[in-house]
Amino acid sequence: MLPEQFLNRMKNLLGEEYADFLASYDRPNFQSLRVNLLKGGEEDLTKKVNFLKDKVPWAEGGYYYGNEARPGRHPFHEAGVYYIQEASAMAPAAFLAPRPGERVLDLCAAPGGKSTQLAGAMRGKGLLVCNEIHPQRAKILSGNIERMGIGNALVINHEPAYLAKRFPAYFDKILVDAPCSGEGMFRKSQEAIAEWSPENIEMCAQRQRDILESAAVMLRAGGRLVYSTCTFAPEEDEGTISSFLKKHPEFYLEEVEKYPGMTGGMSSVQETDREGMDKTVRLWPYKLKGEGHFVACLKKEDEAKDGALELGIEEKGISLKECKEWEVFQDQYLKVPLSGFYIKFGEQLYLLPEKMPLLAGLKVLRPGLHLGAFKKNRFEPAHGLALFLKPKEVKNTLDLSLQEASSYLSGQTLLKEGEKGWYLISVEGYSLGWGKLSGGVMKNHYPKGLRLCL
Template identity: 35%
Template structure:
């Protein structure tokens, strides 16, 4: 039990005043005192759901599908020997550890099966929803992942890279700038807004340590500015999903009503009552999902889906200073040379919806759909670095393994669990009964671990230093 969770009396009184009539306060408190169930989302860019289910069965994991996400599962397993985050499958990006209710916003964003070519994730770190969006986009189009906190961008990029995402560009701005700098530029916008975190007590027993009614109002003021910016950045006919991991009306329903009050008939609320079986238990009069933790045995959460019915003029459109763009697009000859070299070296084919760009000796892969944004906006990180050039050719980067390898390449070496453990600790390996030459792709249990190079009878380890583990995992 999680009995030490801090629940201020004033907070409980507030919850009691907004709790739907069919729910009970005793059940709410009891749910808050229970640890969360483990949940993961299969990364369909790297693994099929059926392959994951086979894997889970082989490992003795008990899994249960999450109703609102066909890729999501609650997982019951013994983590005493190997924590879920230290498994080979997690390290190679086959799945993402994600709280179940946090999968709802992206499911809502894609619920009408419309293909989205340009998406903005306005508050993206650490990347659970960004990676979920990218998977549903099939790595196509362009996904702008913005994070205001500079210290969290590193974790965001690491998760994007681990999950094999190549259609994403990262930015580091206050979300309020997008409405002015990129007006009506996106098919869809997700704003998982910063909030008071009332719904997170099941994973953090001190989440409400600094809770107060005054702080809620201050946060709500910021949320209203963010949702206005998101609405301006949305194309007419586009979809906006607003979500929080909190329960207060001020940070949820009132923020959405503020947008409706300001832009009237240009804003249309879309009901989520049929998003999944049982959604009606949490739906509000407006069609929003207001999820209390006892209903689905999850975190508390709020999700609203809105449509932009008509264009809205933005009076102020300040221009950002872009500075000198440090990349040059590869010409036809350079593109052909790099493409052939990659195919000859590793058997890897470049996706046809991407373009190659050069920066000094570095070779980068950008999604084609990013190009219209390059003259309008400054990014902190774009695309995938695939190579460094040198006098004898190209030195392929780890991102080739994470983002471009499909598993069908001829130059793949399958290694044992012992060799895999050595590999993630940064050591060279000597696969038994196998010899080769040149560069190779390293795979363990259907997960791609990286690139290596034959040196005699051993494979030289090419794992980036920041990914090397200092102890045995899996």
């Protein structure tokens, strides 16, 4: 049952289109996923699976799939070949349009769908900072960054206001997918309906304005900021953006391409406070194949005055010479060594992304690519390294069929003859994890906490 106050408001907002909007709640949900562009091309995947249907028009690598498909129970999911993501939720990262080599911040990043989409667009180049204020959700975010084989991400756990003090005018592009009342998810989530109230909308709107204030400080002059929600509430959408623009004349709304089914913002609501809102984007579930979403693309004037952070202050880490065991592992098992600077967290070794800021004072969950751990004069590779590498980059590989991969993912050992040592295990060409061969038995090193039966 939808809240009566919500329905009355939507009827006033939509007028003659209200009946179409209401009818959308009786329509089946559209299922979608996004191909991981870091793992290979879309064309390669479409030859290996038969469940990808029409493309999502506004998102590179986005596809709809049939309700009969179960992509989350497929070995390719565990290999990070794709991310199951609602189609409308792909729009904000697509509009942000990050490029390789940029500094990009996803300020409210968990569970990671938009962060992994940004990473694909960056093609592994530059710095992607993924922040989540809630510690447990930040752990889920970090896990998804690992599964998708992303090496240039810094995952942290902070309040936006803290980061604003730390990173003034630091980022080229910022995504604020703000916590909201979730009205756009009512078709999918009974929990969102149960938690709805006018008071919650008001609370969300104030929180969103606070988050945007922090984001504004962190964006460099000439940079782009994309704000998004999954709610229909004007207070949280056009209202939040209107309020922000009044306080920040150095920002303006960018005109963006609207795909079929997308409309401009609700400028007819309290028109004096919504001037120019036609440049924002509304995604309506009765107009397109997706749920409800709102997106605003903001640009910071090139002449804006910023107290820019000194860009030379970057984490230098340690050199390869200080990582003897890792150097031996690389020489023995990798065809092409990984270059860059390293950092140790206890026994754990990470490869730093480009332009990594100083980490002192940050609550860090993942400072780049997890390479592995030092273990009594030897090096044990991390699961994250396996998902980052491609089989062609490793000397010893074992490619499995889908059935064999299911056995591997459940923790079973494999029988194989060959040179002893570490092997990159893959499934139909996609990296899946590590195995260690000795005496004709491939010991399974797929993490115990991730093992499952497919």
